[in-house]
Amino acid sequence: MTHQEILKKVQWKDLKTLTFKEMLIENNLTIPWFLASMALSYFGYYLLALPFSAFFFLAGLRQVHNGFHNSLGTNKFLTWLTLYTNSILLMVSIHAVKFNHIRHHKYCLTEDDYEGKSARMTWYGAILYGPVHMFLIHKITLQLGNKNYVKNVILELTSIAIVAFLVFYFNIHFLMYHIIVMVFAEFLMAFFAVWTVHHDTEDSPEYARTQRKGWKNKITFSMFYHLEHHLFPAVPTIKLPELAKRIDEALPEIEKKNTF
Known part of the structure; x- marks a missing residue:
C-alpha cells in the first residue's frame, strides 16, 4: 500500500488543529521539568x-x-x-x-x-x-x-x-x-x-517502529508513536494517540513493530 493510499484511508486532517489548551501544553511542557x-x-x-x-x-x-x-x-x-x-x-x-x-x-x-x-x-x-x-x-x-x-x-x-x-x-x-x-x-x-525507532525497517522505511503501551508513552511524552508520525508528520504529538486508534481501525493489516 502506498503512502498516498494510506492518507486517503485514514481521517487525519482534523487532527492538525490544536485547541487553545493543547497549544498551551505543547508550548509550555518543558517548564516544570526545567524548573525542578x-x-x-x-x-x-x-x-x-x-x-x-x-x-x-x-x-x-x-x-x-x-x-x-x-x-x-x-x-x-x-x-x-x-x-x-x-x-x-x-x-x-x-x-x-x-x-x-x-x-x-x-x-x-x-x-x-x-x-x-x-x-x-x-x-x-x-x-x-x-x-x-x-x-x-x-x-x-x-x-x-x-x-x-x-x-x-x-x-x-x-x-x-x-x-x-x-x-x-x-x-x-x-x-x-x-x-x-x-x-x-x-x-x-x-x-x-534514530536507532530505536528505525532499526530493521530498511525494507519498508516508511513503516517506522511504534510504541502502543500506555505507561511507556506517558513517560516518553508520546515521542515513540513513530510509525504514526512518519505516515502523518503534520499531526502534532498530542494528537498521536488518537491517530494511532484511527490507523488501527482503518488499516489493521499494517505491521506494527515495537520500539521497546
Missing part, C-alpha cells in the same frame, strides 16, 4: 535532579519536533523563538537538527538521510556513533542548507558558545551541571531518536 531540575541542582542535589533533567530533555525534543513540522499552533516568529531558545537549553543547534530531520522524512534511510545513518548499525554501534552524529548534522546543514539555515545555525552555535563560556568562567555550578547533562544526552540521540 534547576532548583534541585542549585542546592546540590544532582542525583535527584537527573530524572527531571531527562524529562526536560524529552519534553524539549517533543517541543522542537513539533516546531519542525509547524505543529506548535504558534506563528512563524514564535516557532522560530522556540527553536532558538531550545538550542541554548539543549546545547545543540536546533535548526541543524531540523534541516536533517526534514531530509530524513524525504530520503528516509537512504544514503542522503544523514539523520538516519545509525539505524543500520548495531545498538551499541549507534551509541558509540552519537558524538559523530551530532557533529555530522551541523556539518551537513552548513554545507547543504540555504542561507537562512546557515544563518540560524551560526547564530545558535554562537549563542551556545557564549552561554557555555560565561557559565564555566563564572563557575555557575548548577548551570554547569545542566550543560554537561544536556551534552551527554545529545550524544545519545543517534541511539534513542
Whole structure:
C-alpha cells in the first residue's frame, strides 16, 4: 500500500488543529521539568535532579519536533523563538537538527538521510556513533542548507558558545551541571531518536517502529508513536494517540513493530 493510499484511508486532517489548551501544553511542557531540575541542582542535589533533567530533555525534543513540522499552533516568529531558545537549553543547534530531520522524512534511510545513518548499525554501534552524529548534522546543514539555515545555525552555535563560556568562567555550578547533562544526552540521540525507532525497517522505511503501551508513552511524552508520525508528520504529538486508534481501525493489516 502506498503512502498516498494510506492518507486517503485514514481521517487525519482534523487532527492538525490544536485547541487553545493543547497549544498551551505543547508550548509550555518543558517548564516544570526545567524548573525542578534547576532548583534541585542549585542546592546540590544532582542525583535527584537527573530524572527531571531527562524529562526536560524529552519534553524539549517533543517541543522542537513539533516546531519542525509547524505543529506548535504558534506563528512563524514564535516557532522560530522556540527553536532558538531550545538550542541554548539543549546545547545543540536546533535548526541543524531540523534541516536533517526534514531530509530524513524525504530520503528516509537512504544514503542522503544523514539523520538516519545509525539505524543500520548495531545498538551499541549507534551509541558509540552519537558524538559523530551530532557533529555530522551541523556539518551537513552548513554545507547543504540555504542561507537562512546557515544563518540560524551560526547564530545558535554562537549563542551556545557564549552561554557555555560565561557559565564555566563564572563557575555557575548548577548551570554547569545542566550543560554537561544536556551534552551527554545529545550524544545519545543517534541511539534513542534514530536507532530505536528505525532499526530493521530498511525494507519498508516508511513503516517506522511504534510504541502502543500506555505507561511507556506517558513517560516518553508520546515521542515513540513513530510509525504514526512518519505516515502523518503534520499531526502534532498530542494528537498521536488518537491517530494511532484511527490507523488501527482503518488499516489493521499494517505491521506494527515495537520500539521497546
